[in-house]
Structures are given as C-alpha cells and as structure tokens.
C-alpha cells in the first residue's frame with residue numbers, strides 16, 4: 657500500500673506548522689484532503705485501495721456526503737464498477753436529492769475523504785436508511801478520530817492521522833511565540 661501521509665505531504669495536503677482552524681482552535685497540523693485529490697490518478701489509486709477492502713461485500717452502490725466525499729466516492733465506485741450517488745445539505749439537513757433513489761435493501765457503501773467525528777457519514781447513512789437503503793459499511797481515506805468515530809456500521813480507513821488541537825490559552829506553539837496562520841490563506845497554499 658502507498659504511504660498515504662507521505663503523498664499527502666508531497667501534494668501540500670498535509671502541513672506542519674501553527675494553524676488556526678475554522679473552529680478557532682490551534683493545531684500543529686493542517687489537513688486539506690482536496691489537495692491530495694487534485695490528480696485523478698491519485699484519486700483513482702486511493703479509490704482502488706478502498707475498493708479492495710469491499711470486493712467480497714456485494715456492494716451495489718457507493719454513496720458520499722457532498723462535497724468532501726464526491727471525488728473519492730466516485731473513485732471507489734469506479735473501482736467496484738457500481739453506481740455512485742450522493743447526499744447534500746439542504747437547509748442544513750443531509751438530503752438525498754437530484755432524483756437519486758435506492759431500492760429497498762440495496763447494499764450501500766458510504767465513502768468520505770476524511771472522518772473526524774463521523775457526523776457527515778452518519779447523516780449520509782441516515783438519509784439513505786430513511787430511503788430504504790441498507791448501508792453495510794463506511795470508509796474514508798483518512799481517519800482523524802483515532803478509530804473513535806462510531807458511525808453505526810463497520811468502518812475502515814486507509815490511514816489514521818492524529819491532528820491535535822488546542823485552545824489559544826494552552827497552545828504550545830503560541831507559548832513558543834510561533835506565528836499562527838489561517839489555512840486557506842494565500843500563504844498556506846504556497847507549496848513548500
């Protein structure tokens with residue numbers, strides 16, 4: 657298997673430093689999975705690696721929560737040669753739209769790029785369960801939960817990644833006087 661974290665670092669998708677997260681917490685690491693999926697050949701390979709784990713599971717459909725799950729979900733579906741559909745938020749609620757339907761008992765694999773708390777995956781599973789689908793498993797490229805995220809079905813990931821976060825008052829990088837940057841700004845996108 658490829659060294660996913662090494663590749664993420666090469667693509668600038670995994671940065672080390674002192675970052676202000678969208679939550680306001682500070683972290684020495686920042687993960688932007690979209691940067692690791694810029695090249696279709698990389699996305700296809702991660703898709704195949706996830707698909708290999710489900711070859712014998714009679715998956716009929718891969719489904720992902722938009723936007724984060726779209727590229728990797730599509731890649732997994734392509735590798736399994738099954739159809740790909742997705743959920744998206746409508747007024748904050750994860751919803752099956754665009755005319756997608758699932759058959760009663762249809763065997764669905766839910767795929768996301770990164771699992772942190774498992775919230776989006778759980779909501780995606782709930783949306784398809786309400787529509788009669790049978791979500792049999794979930795998968796992600798990266799697990800940021802140290803295995804803790806419980807989505808109610810068996811779950812795998814290609815790699816686990818610890819991203820510690822700190823309140824400003826307890827941040828060791830702040831204490832060391834290191835300048836903090838907001839990821840997504842021009843600076844943080846400059847390739848090292």
Ligand SMILES: [Zn+2]
Nearest residue numbers: 682827829830
């Ligand atoms: Zn800090």
